[in-house]
Amino acid sequence: MHLGLVFLVLIVLTIGLSRWHSLAGGSVGASGQSIPWVIVLVALLCGGGFCLHAVHIPGRIAEELQRVGGDARRSRELRPMVGRGGIVEVWNTLIEQAQPNNSAPPGNNVASTVDMQVALMARAMRSVSAGIAVTDERFCIQAANGPLAALFNIEATQLLRDRNILEVLSELTVTSPNPKESIAAIERLAGGGRAITVRMVCGASSVVASAAAAPDSAGPCETVLRISRTRLTGRDSDEPGYAWLLQDITQQSLAAEARDKFLQTATHELRTPLANLRAYAEALSIESGVSLEEQKEFCNIITDETLRLSRLVDHLLTVGQMEAGSLVIQQHSLDPARILEEAIENTRPQIIAAGLTLDTDISPKLRKIRGDKDKLQAVLVNLIGNAGKYTLAGGSVRISASLRGESLEVKVADTGIGIGPEDIGKVFDKFYRVQNDAVQNQTGNGLGLAFAREVARLHHGDIVLESQLGEGSVFTLTLPAPDEPTVSQC
Amino acid sequence: MNGAKILVAEDDPVFRRVIVFTLERHGFVVAAANNGMIAWELAQAHDFDGLVTDHQMPGLTGIELLERLRSTSKFTDKPIVLCTAKGLELDTSFLIERYGLASVLHKPFSPQRLASLLLEQTTPAGAAQ
Numbered sequence: 001m002h003l004g005l006v007f008l009v010l011i012v013l014t015i016g017l018s019r020w021h022s023l024a025g026g027s028v029g030a031s032g033q034s035i036p037w038v039i040v041l042v043a044l045l046c047g048g049g050f051c052l053h054a055v056h057i058p059g060r061i062a063e064e065l066q067r068v069g070g071d072a073r074r075s076r077e078l079r080p081m082v083g084r085g086g087i088v089e090v091w092n093t094l095i096e097q098a099q100p101n102n103s104a105p106p107g108n109n110v111a112s113t114v115d116m117q118v119a120l121m122a123r124a125m126r127s128v129s130a131g132i133a134v135t136d137e138r139f140c141i142q143a144a145n146g147p148l149a150a151l152f153n154i155e156a157t158q159l160l161r162d163r164n165i166l167e168v169l170s171e172l173t174v175t176s177p178n179p180k181e182s183i184a185a186i187e188r189l190a191g192g193g194r195a196i197t198v199r200m201v202c203g204a205s206s207v208v209a210s211a212a213a214a215p216d217s218a219g220p221c222e223t224v225l226r227i228s229r230t231r232l233t234g235r236d237s238d239e240p241g242y243a244w245l246l247q248d249i250t251q252q253s254l255a256a257e258a259r260d261k262f263l264q265t266a267t268h269e270l271r272t273p274l275a276n277l278r279a280y281a282e283a284l285s286i287e288s289g290v291s292l293e294e295q296k297e298f299c300n301i302i303t304d305e306t307l308r309l310s311r312l313v314d315h316l317l318t319v320g321q322m323e324a325g326s327l328v329i330q331q332h333s334l335d336p337a338r339i340l341e342e343a344i345e346n347t348r349p350q351i352i353a354a355g356l357t358l359d360t361d362i363s364p365k366l367r368k369i370r371g372d373k374d375k376l377q378a379v380l381v382n383l384i385g386n387a388g389k390y391t392l393a394g395g396s397v398r399i400s401a402s403l404r405g406e407s408l409e410v411k412v413a414d415t416g417i418g419i420g421p422e423d424i425g426k427v428f429d430k431f432y433r434v435q436n437d438a439v440q441n442q443t444g445n446g447l448g449l450a451f452a453r454e455v456a457r458l459h460h461g462d463i464v465l466e467s468q469l470g471e472g473s474v475f476t477l478t479l480p481a482p483d484e485p486t487v488s489q490c
Numbered sequence: 491m492n493g494a495k496i497l498v499a500e501d502d503p504v505f506r507r508v509i510v511f512t513l514e515r516h517g518f519v520v521a522a523a524n525n526g527m528i529a530w531e532l533a534q535a536h537d538f539d540g541l542v543t544d545h546q547m548p549g550l551t552g553i554e555l556l557e558r559l560r561s562t563s564k565f566t567d568k569p570i571v572l573c574t575a576k577g578l579e580l581d582t583s584f585l586i587e588r589y590g591l592a593s594v595l596h597k598p599f600s601p602q603r604l605a606s607l608l609l610e611q612t613t614p615a616g617a618a619q
Contacts, residue, residue: 271596271598272505275505276504278600279509279598279600282600282601283511298508301507304504
């Protein structure tokens with residue numbers, strides 16, 4: 001541009017000079033003297049034209065670069081050039097490489113790799129189970145993934161665009177179990193908090209289902225959400241903003257609640273026998289004139305409570321292993337009749353002392369089973385012991401074992417107080433104890449049946465309970481006993 | 491002998507036995523209940539000079555029993571001791587203030603201490619024997 005102006009001035013000057021020269025020199029031979037001026041003029045025009053052509057391409061390149069402001073990420077806005085010559089070709093090749101949308105020349109796949117990665121990341125964003133969003137500094141949503149829209153019960157992510165994420169969250173708290181607490185937590189996020197945990201009613205987090213398709217399965221449910229925000233990193237010239245992560249931690253929070261409850265119950269159960277030990281020891285040592293009979297009774301109580309405590313410690317350890325999934329079951333070939341006999345011998349004195357009759361009916365044709373002798377025996381002692389504990393004097397306990405198909409079936413039946421239908425499902429829960437005034441003097445820690453069922457299941461078997469209040473209970477333990485003639489060792 | 495009537499609500503039979511034993515040896519007349527509901531019924535039917543209650547009981551918990559008793563005229567100013575197998579998670583000062591408790595005893599505690607506490611609370615000032 002500037003170059004063109006310079007040439008224009010030169011041409012005007014030359015013409016002016018030639019006119020002035022012809023006027024000063026008179027009109028004689030004017031035509032002969034004007035020829036060199038014409039040649040100079042033509043030379044100037046040609047030189048000017050050539051120079052303009054030569055700077056045209058670098059000028060266009062400079063213009064393009066100035067337009068995108070030297071920002072590498074705006075490179076897709078660069079325009080290719082029409083023309084020939086080395087510079088044009090180099091420029092066009094450079095643009096092709098820098099723009100992922102253009103097909104790259106063979107042998108250079110930089111652009112297609114980037115393209116693929118972007119597509120994969122987009123797929124990953126849609127597939128993860130967490131809600132992800134990007135907002136500007138004022139928390140307005142700029143982009144969000146599908147799972148986030150599902151959490152917010154909104155059909156499409158586009159509907160979230162430009163909405164304030166905290167406002168959307170606040171709307172969800174209306175139906176939350178504790179709206180005030182949730183709102184306070186969300187305000188902490190607005191204030192500067194990085195992460196909060198909030199309980200609210202959300203849509204299904206995994207699948208965006210249309211309301212007509214599966215109204216029950218994808219309906220709103222109470223969810224514990226972990227919401228965190230992170231400032232976007234980048235250059236100084238980048239728009240500031242935040243990346244948001246919304247995770248459904250309902251399952252983890254339920255597990256934590258269960259663990260806390262377990263620990264609380266466990267400490268309570270430990271303190272109870274401890275309190276008894278201290279109280280009876282104190283009564284024996286401080287009180288004077290305690291009768292010999294009472295002294296003996298108190299000593300027996302101390303012994304019993306010590307046993308109760310040590311049983312509890314054993315059970316707690318086992319339950320701890322059960323919780324951690326690290327309960328180890330030995331795999332030995334076992335004779336079920338022998339285990340049953342030993343368990344019966346262990347519990348017989350207790351049954352007799354309770355004034356009960358004990359019947360056994362063990363089939364002589366039992367097959368060998370594979371399993372853990374000590375744990376199975378503990379399960380049987382537990383089942384028979386329970387039958388003895390919860391049957392009133394004069395009743396009976398009956399133990400039978402038989403082969404049923406590919407399974408060994410052991411039944412422990414009593415004519416005891418029975419268990420009501422509302423408790424049948426719960427007796428296998430840890431620390432659950434049925435409240436029944438008829439046997440309120442019986443001590444127990446509510447772990448025996450939880451342990452028994454876990455052991456049965458680890459043997460690929462199970463324990464089921466049939467019972468009627470006031471008539472008695474039947475616990476049936478089934479264990480796999482496949483017909484394996486090769487198993488011979490014991 | 492003191493002769494004050496004490497109601498004991500405790501669901502663990504072994505512990506109930508030793509509390510009743512110790513209190514009786516200190517001259518109290520003791521009535522025992524194995525859950526909160528029975529204690530509530532006894533408290534309505536009879537007059538007591540004090541209550542010793544467990545915290546976690548079936549039927550009616552210790553706290554529920556306290557709520558009921560403190561809202562009846564018969565028990566508004568009687569000394570109450572709460573026994574608990576809970577630990578530090580229990581807000582003891584709050585409970586003492588809210589229900590006007592004589593004390594909160596954490597298991598395992600000394601029954602002798604419970605007895606002397608009740609003796610202090612049930613003996614009228616200046617009439618100590």
